[in-house]
Amino acid sequence: MRYSLKAHKGVSLLGLILLISVVFYLTFNTFKLNDKQYQAVEKNLIDERYTQRIRNDKVFPGGVTIINRYLMNNIHALEAAYHRGPDIFEHEKNLILDSMFVALRKGNTMDSLFAAIKAEYQIDEDFEYLLTINAIQLVFKNMMLVNVYHASDPPPFLPDSLNTRAGVRIGGYLHTPLPQNEITSITVSNAEDYNYWMSFSLHADHRNRTWRIVKLMMPTFLLALFAIGCVVSIYYVTYRNWLRQKKLAEMKSDFVNSITHEFNTPLSTIIVANKNMQNNSILANAENIKPLTKIIERQSLRLQKLFDQVMDITTMDNSTLQKEPHELNQLLAELVTDYNVKLSVQNTAVGLHTVSAPLHVELNKFFFTTMLFNLFDNAIKYNHSEQKRITVDTTLDENTIKLRIADNGTGIPDKEIAHVFEKFYRFQKQGAQHIPGLGLGLYYTYQCIKSHGWKLSVESKGDVGSQFTIHIPH
Template sequence: MKKSKFTYIVIAVVSFLALTSVQAYLIYNTFKLRNDQYKIPEKKIVRERYEREMTNENLFPGAGKIVDRYIENDNIYLLENYYKKDSAQFELLKQRMLDSTWQALTARNNMDSLLTDILQNNDIHETFRYALVLNAIDVAFESNRYIPLYEAGRFYPLLNVAAQKPMGLLIGGNLKKPGRHNLVSSLTLSSTRPYSYRISFSLFMDTDDRTLTILKLMWPLLLLSVLSVLGVVTIFFATYMNWLRQRKLSDMKSDFINNITHELHTPLAAIAVAGKSLRNDRINERKENILALTDVIERQSCRLRQLITQVLDITASGKIALNKSPQSVHQHLEEILLDFRLKYTEENILLELHKDARQAEAEIDPFWFATMVFNLLDNAVKYNTSKDKRITVSTRNNKKQLELRIEDNGIGIPAAVQRYVFDKFYRHTRQEVTQIKGLGLGLYYVKQCVEAHGWDLQTVSPPGKGTLFLISIPLLQ
């Protein structure tokens, strides 16, 4: 049962993970598509104004003079000399030029004020983030023959590491993820004359809540996805609960058969022995013998009827229903031991009853009390390899309780398994135990009876010295 439940749950979890993974993949791809298609109307206004400002400029107003100074005017001839004669010095000078250019551009970047001016002049009040990125710089020593100084995607050790982004060298702005989806303008400015340069740069702009805005546009898809997952989980849970109910019904049927097999044996055996004894001529000579045997048959027949009703109840509910009333424990013990002796007439058993308790009146259910004692006595015989089997049943008073003690000289119960012997269907793996027929239900019924009455049960079993079951029963007040 546990293994099949585990397998069922594992399959369900794997299926659920597969479903959610597919859903997540579809949502992610839908988000990417919506992200690429999402248009900010203000970008057109910004692009037109920005590109107009960049007619005779690059990057931002005033940046052209900075780039001219560091790239074209101060270093271009020295750069040409190193390019032709010393590649290592060319690489070193190139990166130093780029670093000086980047520092000057970031220090004098006025893109913030330009963007603010564009938005205010067009009565746009929404907050935007931007990124101004240098994509590439090439130098030409000869007309239209360009040599790269900076290329986006390459790492330059002498440049600021934080400024080197996948899209290029960050000049200004606080937009964290510039990309094709938030590109405003991408320009390339060049000259056809020798000893000049070509520069490519891009402006990116986006809202603060782009992701949230796109998710809001996707809410029908997200809602449908969540509802479909919840629907699958609900269907699984309903199916799983129905499966558990079916398994419980199946187990109840199995338990019923096992319970009947185990419990019917005792009264049937007593009735069979009593019936056989009635055919004995010597017993029939005395009327009191016949009356005693007919009492046994009547008592055990009544027990059979009760047993069938009780087994049905415990199988259906897993609990036992008690019908308690004030009873004499001693009287019931005498009847139980009389019936038990009839069952084991051919066994060499010394069965003793010591009624040492002065008070023996308690609230008990006669049927379940008999079931409990019968099972303890049965075990005392079955799990006993001694030639002379001794079973002692005794009572004594302890404060406001009646102590019922059932002690035998059997094989005992190892300390390591004493906590398990009251579990349903538990059978120890010792060879002397496995050779004895049984279903592992006897002590389970004992525990059921004790717990239903609210009594206390203790087990004492020293190795090789038999077993003592001590049951504490509250007395009538």
Template structure:
């Protein structure tokens, strides 16, 4: 189950990531599309009237006269330097451009022009703009242009504060000078001698471009989020139901395992007792026959109880205890007798030392028997010695009765003791790997101990043996138990 659940989770997470990536890609493309067409109608209106305002001008109304003053006014001087001293030509060309740019910035009237356009067309959105010049070229001969300034060039004699990646900033405060904010780019030239050519642009945008676009996309974004959330929720519900089905399947398997494990001991005892009673010597001896019939009776009652407890053994979530006041010494005498009779190995020695001065406690006889027999089974199975010994010792103090079950088996490491009560755990050793079993015995022991609210302590030395000590507190009549 662990592998399949992990693989299922990995596939689900990978699918969710792919779905999320596709959704993000679609949302991003939608954003870019809206960004490219944002403010399109208003921008078109502003651009149309801007072009009308500078039909016979450059950059802004009155800008052409300023450029003519500097470029046409220094045309002859620039031509002489170009023919005789290119370095001086470059320096003078930059200085002329710098002076022209400074005057253009001072005379910039685009603020009032754009405000008038907005009012005239009933546009109420607040806008920002930027006006830039990308290149300035002169021609001493018709159509043979020589650059004085070009965007992204190096010009030490032009004020660096007005130079940007988009060109020379003439006016405006807009920072995002990209293609999606460009309203118009123009190149103005004349096909004649001693003239110039200039390229300039107008950028327009609103103050809250991103917020407005995201607001427009909010329904799409919410729908996408809901769809992803719906997929996650559907996966969670499906996965939870799948886990429940897996648990139900496990419970069925546990049920079969539990029956095999728990029914084996009483059935074996009945079979052995029956076989012994068929012996002619035993049949004629009433005193020998009577204990055997008692064994059959007790084990048959245990089988009957087991059938009634099958559901609780399967789920093991809550035990219904039938508490009775019983003398533990008497119960242990019966258990050891039954176990000796059922033991298939003759080299098992069982010893009971009754040191407790007070042995009557509240317990469920069925589950008490389950606890002791499962500890016995483990003591015998995990014992590689030729002579196997189990010593049961009772002792008491003012608060509790204690039952210590010691064996001379293979013992346990610290790591094994941490997991010894885990379901299906059987440890990792050569001896344990040879022993047949399901790893359920001590799991049941721990469940029954916890249901009684008793305590169990384990002391073990690897290679020497283990001691399981069960502490049963003396209880008053008002004490309540829940499994």
């Protein structure tokens, strides 16, 4: 059974995890798709206008003049430096690139062009751009290509503020160039000696792109969260109900086993006593019959008590208690006296301590008596002390009467206290398996207290004892 329970838990948990994973996967893919297609119309419009304006230009309108001034005018000097050695070439090309990048940023006309595009197509004001040069190659004699700049290997003179993953920043305030926000990437080249190849790109996006996409997908996110919440709730309710049904089935099985044992014992005794009474040698002496009839009487009373206990539970569940006024201290004195008289367990005593003031309470005497005797019986059954003690006392706290029944028994573990009042539940403690009962005593007690409109609290400590406190409105 334990293996089956673990298997069911494992399969259920695995199914729940798989289902949540599928929902998360679909939601994440929806986010990625929206991220990829976000502002697609705006990007196409910007791309169209940008490429039109730089059709015979580079980087931005008027950029080719600046680039040619630094690259084409110095290309022969750079070739000579290249042949003189890598250190000389590195120094010369860094000086030229630094001057060219400064001039491009100073002469950048993209700000006015981008502002005009945003105004024309009514694009949001927080839509920013980033214009970068990604790579530059010089073409020397005999079509020899020499790399002078690449985004993956930025020169040391460039500050971090101008370095991006796409390349050197020429204009714009967009901080994060991504494949999703790339408008266009252009490479220009010329298959002639003493020329250059260059690639540059334009990115444009909102400053808070991710948050805008999240807001756009909010209905999808909420629907996914709702679906996951529903699945978890259904799983939890189903699993809890399954545990309850399983526990109820186990308790019913335990009840059948207990009641079978409890009823078989007196029945077997009655049958044996009856057979003995039919023995001629016993019938010959009238003195032999009297002990047998006493046995039959005791066992019959025990059977009646078992039947009454089961029937009392049914009555308690399906009827309204008929209450009458009683003086609690006097009633408790009578019950404790009666219980001590019929008590057959040696070294056991029930003590009573009450307040001096009269305590008038409305209650059902029959159910109250049975309830109290159930607590007494449990206090004796679950007690291995040589001197068993049960103490009953009453106190008056403002408008509440506290009726305490304390013992020096084996006690109840904290995790079991919440279950001992359930129908058919029996606390299985090592060494207590032989104790007879149907698991109805404390259930009956709790139902009686609840039907009277009272409250119950329990304090218990292992091998020290338990204290049941009944709170009665006064």
